[in-house]
Amino acid sequence: MEILQSVHLPTGIWLSNAVGRLFLGLLYLLFEEYPRLAAFFLARPAPPVLSIRGRGLGNIVRLSVLFLPLALISSFHFPTKDPVLGGRYVVSRCWINDVDISPGDCSDSVIERVYFDRGNHCAVLYHGGEKMRLGNFVYDPKSSLVRVSWYYPATANDTLTARAGVFPGGIGLDGRMGGRPIRMELARKP
Known part of the structure; x- marks a missing residue:
């Protein structure tokens, strides 16, 4: 925190x-x-x-x-909240390298929560909350492409590039994080 x-x-x-x-x-x-x-x-x-x-x-x-x-x-123009992505999400399903990773797994490398915040900030929290990534995202509504460049931790240089699909109650991301394919289903958290 x-x-x-x-x-x-x-x-x-x-x-x-x-x-x-x-x-x-x-x-x-x-x-x-x-x-x-x-x-x-x-x-x-x-x-x-x-x-x-x-x-x-x-x-x-x-x-x-x-x-x-x-x-x-x-x-003063305040940062706007993106109407499609903006919000808090809980990862309901995740596939990395086409391997289904259960959100209930106790491993510290399991993505648990994703936040798309005002000012185009993105936070990804891993299981346990001790490990996280912070970055800036760019969303193109025409192509539904999301690109997140991480600035924390300093060693995180693998950019997330994914297509965002909107479904009732959440979004889906399908793309690559660095060199690995990644798919996530994110349920919107109130």
């Missing part, structure tokens, strides 16, 4: 998260201290220190406090 927590996120995600939290804090203060803020911002007798000429321009400056963070959040 420590490995998944050490994956660094792009700067845009951190920035968007910080702006969102600041905006939520501002909304909290706005609702919590509304009478005092209304008296301060909407008071007519005492002009503010910064004098803004024109009533309309003054209102625009006041409203920009609320809408500027919203504009910053909406300008």
Whole structure:
């Protein structure tokens, strides 16, 4: 689990998260201290220190406090979840080198779970959860081709290239992992 927590996120995600939290804090203060803020911002007798000429321009400056963070959040494009592959899967059947490998086998080289996550990340967990592969995937919906390039562990240089077939309740992958043929039936996990 420590490995998944050490994956660094792009700067845009951190920035968007910080702006969102600041905006939520501002909304909290706005609702919590509304009478005092209304008296301060909407008071007519005492002009503010910064004098803004024109009533309309003054209102625009006041409203920009609320809408500027919203504009910053909406300008960032979050990674989309792939509608076909995205999700968590449990391996119901697996064949490597045309040999049926039972998911209930106690061997640590049996693939147990597969995750296709936002940002085109893929995680494959083996039996016991101590062994895993992390990578980035590219999915071509026209040809139904999935290509996963592994970046963890560093020695994993065998790319997974497979065709994805969708069936009710899951997907099937049929292709090659490195030099070995591989077929998997993956049941979607809620």
